[in-house]
Amino acid sequence: MLLEVSELRKRYGKLTAVDGVGFGVAAGTCTGLLGPNGAGKTTTVSMIAGLLAPDAGRVLIDGQLLGGETSPLKRRVGLVPQDLALYEELTARENLTFFGSLYRLERDALARAMDEALAFVGLLDRAGDRVKTYSGGMKRRLNLAAALLHDPDLLILDEPTVGVDPQSRSAIFDNLEALRARGKGILYTTHYMEEAERLCQRIVIVDHGKVIADDDLRGLERRLPESRRLTVDLDVVLARDPAPDAAAPAWLAELAREPGVEAAAVAAGRLTVDLAELSRAPAVLAFLSAHGQPFTHFATERADLESIFLALTGRTLRDQAA
Amino acid sequence: MTRLTRALVRKDLRLFLTDRRAVIVSFALPALLALFFGATLGGGGQKPPKVATAVVDLDGSAASKRLVAALAADPVLGATVVATADEARDLVRHERAEVAFVIPAGFAGDAAAAAASAEDHSARPAVTVLSDPTRGLSTSVARGELERAVMPALAPDLGAEATRCATRGLPYETTMSSVGSGDSGFDYGAHALAGMGIQFILIGAIDSAVGLITDRQRGLLKRIHAAPVARRTLILSRLLSGALIALAVLAFLYLFGHFTMGVTIAGSALGFGLVAVSFSLVASSVGLLVATFGKTPQATRGFGIFIVLIATMLSGAWFPTAFFPGWLQDATKLVPTRWAVDGLDAMSWRGLGLADALLPVGVLLLTALICTTWATWRFRWDD
Numbered sequence: 001m002l003l004e005v006s007e008l009r010k011r012y013g014k015l016t017a018v019d020g021v022g023f024g025v026a027a028g029t030c031t032g033l034l035g036p037n038g039a040g041k042t043t044t045v046s047m048i049a050g051l052l053a054p055d056a057g058r059v060l061i062d063g064q065l066l067g068g069e070t071s072p073l074k075r076r077v078g079l080v081p082q083d084l085a086l087y088e089e090l091t092a093r094e095n096l097t098f099f100g101s102l103y104r105l106e107r108d109a110l111a112r113a114m115d116e117a118l119a120f121v122g123l124l125d126r127a128g129d130r131v132k133t134y135s136g137g138m139k140r141r142l143n144l145a146a147a148l149l150h151d152p153d154l155l156i157l158d159e160p161t162v163g164v165d166p167q168s169r170s171a172i173f174d175n176l177e178a179l180r181a182r183g184k185g186i187l188y189t190t191h192y193m194e195e196a197e198r199l200c201q202r203i204v205i206v207d208h209g210k211v212i213a214d215d216d217l218r219g220l221e222r223r224l225p226e227s228r229r230l231t232v233d234l235d236v237v238l239a240r241d242p243a244p245d246a247a248a249p250a251w252l253a254e255l256a257r258e259p260g261v262e263a264a265a266v267a268a269g270r271l272t273v274d275l276a277e278l279s280r281a282p283a284v285l286a287f288l289s290a291h292g293q294p295f296t297h298f299a300t301e302r303a304d305l306e307s308i309f310l311a312l313t314g315r316t317l318r319d320q321a322a
Numbered sequence: 323m324t325r326l327t328r329a330l331v332r333k334d335l336r337l338f339l340t341d342r343r344a345v346i347v348s349f350a351l352p353a354l355l356a357l358f359f360g361a362t363l364g365g366g367g368q369k370p371p372k373v374a375t376a377v378v379d380l381d382g383s384a385a386s387k388r389l390v391a392a393l394a395a396d397p398v399l400g401a402t403v404v405a406t407a408d409e410a411r412d413l414v415r416h417e418r419a420e421v422a423f424v425i426p427a428g429f430a431g432d433a434a435a436a437a438a439s440a441e442d443h444s445a446r447p448a449v450t451v452l453s454d455p456t457r458g459l460s461t462s463v464a465r466g467e468l469e470r471a472v473m474p475a476l477a478p479d480l481g482a483e484a485t486r487c488a489t490r491g492l493p494y495e496t497t498m499s500s501v502g503s504g505d506s507g508f509d510y511g512a513h514a515l516a517g518m519g520i521q522f523i524l525i526g527a528i529d530s531a532v533g534l535i536t537d538r539q540r541g542l543l544k545r546i547h548a549a550p551v552a553r554r555t556l557i558l559s560r561l562l563s564g565a566l567i568a569l570a571v572l573a574f575l576y577l578f579g580h581f582t583m584g585v586t587i588a589g590s591a592l593g594f595g596l597v598a599v600s601f602s603l604v605a606s607s608v609g610l611l612v613a614t615f616g617k618t619p620q621a622t623r624g625f626g627i628f629i630v631l632i633a634t635m636l637s638g639a640w641f642p643t644a645f646f647p648g649w650l651q652d653a654t655k656l657v658p659t660r661w662a663v664d665g666l667d668a669m670s671w672r673g674l675g676l677a678d679a680l681l682p683v684g685v686l687l688l689t690a691l692i693c694t695t696w697a698t699w700r701f702r703w704d705d
């Protein structure tokens with residue numbers, strides 16, 4: 001195991017921010033660390049990167065204990081911090097030169113690593129500009145590049161895509177996949193289930209400093225009650241009998257009495273149907289066609305962090321993901 | 323006042339009061355400065371001033387011995403006796419005496435001859451008054467005391483002539499000689515360079531300390547900490563960068579002073595360099611230390627400026643320390659900036675040699691060492 005974390009604990013005064021967290025990251029895999037605001041993700045990650053001394057528990061990197069400020073093991077870890085840690089007055093290259101030299105990279109090696117990292121995040125053409133002239137998303141990408149210079153075996157990313165546009169985010173994901181394919185281990189912290197789903201083989205969900213689930217995506221989905229909600233966007237204009245009241249089309253009461261339908265409601269042109277089982281969904285669509293009600297889109301609910309979290313804890317996330 | 327204004331004012335006041343250091347700076351600093359100026363420029367006790375005085379008797383006559391005894395017994399002067407004029411000059415040059423009198427050989431005899439001669443006293447003997455150019459007031463006081471003591475000392479030798487002197491004029495004179503570089507005397511330009519240099523270099527050091535705190539707030543220290551970097555390395559590198567900037571400022575100031583005011587390094591250039599380097603290290607290490615005490619940039623800046631103003635005021639950067647009351651002159655020896663100003667003064671307009679730089683350099687280096695060690699010990703990567 002490239003990274004093994006066991007029984008990690010950290011208290012801030014009365015608050016136990018991390019309470020016995022344990023998980024692992026194998027080389028060539030990605031582990032997602034998911035949890036709501038304040039769950040203890042950053043605190044956990046900080047202890048792994050050697051920024052914070054744990055009160056208890058241990059962090060093993062390739063079987064070795066990370067010890068001391070100047071531990072050579074630190075060179076095997078690359079941290080992308082949640083807060084943008086960049087010198088705004090310096091250019092991207094000057095920033096990277098500085099961060100690279102912290103790892104004692106030689107000049108040529110540094111220049112090569114810098115070009116590679118800048119290309120990786122798509123910033124080569126802006127590398128000579130001061131960071132303060134960058135957009136928020138560009139700063140995020142540079143923040144990521146700074147962690148790659150010393151070619152770490154374990155890459156720890158603490159919410160690296162906040163404020164990054166979908167295209168760049170997708171490019172970053174492709175590149176992370178490439179890194180993983182080259183045998184790097186990745187620990188990816190996020191609020192977004194779909195990010196973890198796209199990148200990670202293993203997902204660790206934390207709440208109140210405790211691990212509440214540690215499984216692969218399939219395993220997590222198996223724990224969910226089957227999704228039984230169907231939503232249909234109605235095409236109101238083309239309807240055969242446009243209802244005088246959009247919230248109560250003529251067929252709604254009849255639909256609610258169909259077998260396998262537990263509840264049906266319309267709000268703002270969207271029909272929501274709760275089914276006894278998901279296999280009843282086609283019957284509902286057939287019912288709508290039969291009643292001359294066209295629709296533009298339909299979907300069943302998918303597992304997201306919200307629903308998994310709800311299933312595991314019986315609570316909703318206290319904060320909406322930022 | 324509208325509700326809105328009231329709410330805004332209340333918010334401002336509350337924020338101000340939560341920043342305890344800002345409160346101290348706003349209230350205590352002006353009070354202390356006022357006290358300082360008051361004590362310096364008069365006031366602060368009406369006791370007669372003490373003037374550290376040395377006296378050299380090259381005459382050795384009965385009359386000169388009486389004069390020396392009178393000067394030694396004088397409550398203001400309490401003169402100490404030294405053997406040679408060079409020794410006396412040295413004492414003044416090194417600020418161990420403010421004034422020194424040199425009684426020339428044959429003083430009593432020449433004075434008697436002058437008193438007896440019918441012509442006006444063309445060949446009067448002269449007592450040389452050696453004085454520190456920054457101590458005009460002390461010099462005047464000492465001259466007054468000298469003049470009161472000379473005639474009574476000569477009187478037994480002069481006999482009846484003594485009374486005639488009262489109408490015909492004194493049978494001796496005093497020659498003023500100030501002790502400084504090339505005897506050009508106090509160079510206010512050079513002193514101001516030292517003072518202002520020290521004040522603004524320290525303020526620069528505070529800004530750099532604030533930079534360390536904003537680096538921490540922006541998570542930059544975290545990133546450095548994630549790399550295999552020892553705190554000692556971080557502190558020493560900041561010490562070095564701060565000192566280099568300070569040194570550059572000093573070099574620029576003295577060059578500027580040279581071309582605009584004709585300031586020169588009349589003493590040891592090496593000594594000047596050593597004082598400059600060691601003060602630069604002090605400034606940088608003080609900045610680091612302040613940074614380890616500060617929580618927010620605002621508080622750190624306020625607290626730092628407070629320390630800097632006190633330290634420069636006591637260093638004699640604003641007024642020569644000679645203006646200070648005696649107890650304060652002694653007390654300021656505990657303030658490292660005083661040694662920096664004295665060291666720079668000594669190597670520039672006072673024209674002293676390398677040996678005279680060593681004590682200030684030693685004090686400054688020790689200060690830098692203490693501050694750096696303390697800062698390293700207090701330093702935290704996160705808050």
Ligand SMILES: Nc1ncnc2c1ncn2[C@@H]1O[C@H](COP(=O)(O)OP(=O)(O)OP(=O)(O)O)[C@@H](O)[C@H]1O
Nearest residue numbers: 012017035036037038039040041042043044082705
């Ligand atoms: N330096 C600190 N001092 C006191 N409490 C802290 C400190 N850092 C974090 N905490 C607390 O520890 C808990 C965990 O914080 P942490 O930053 O690890 O959460 P997180 O999962 O990263 O949250 P987010 O998704 O918002 O980034 C929170 O309740 C937080 O308030």
Ligand SMILES: [Mg+2]
Nearest residue numbers: 041042043082
């Ligand atoms: Mg966090």
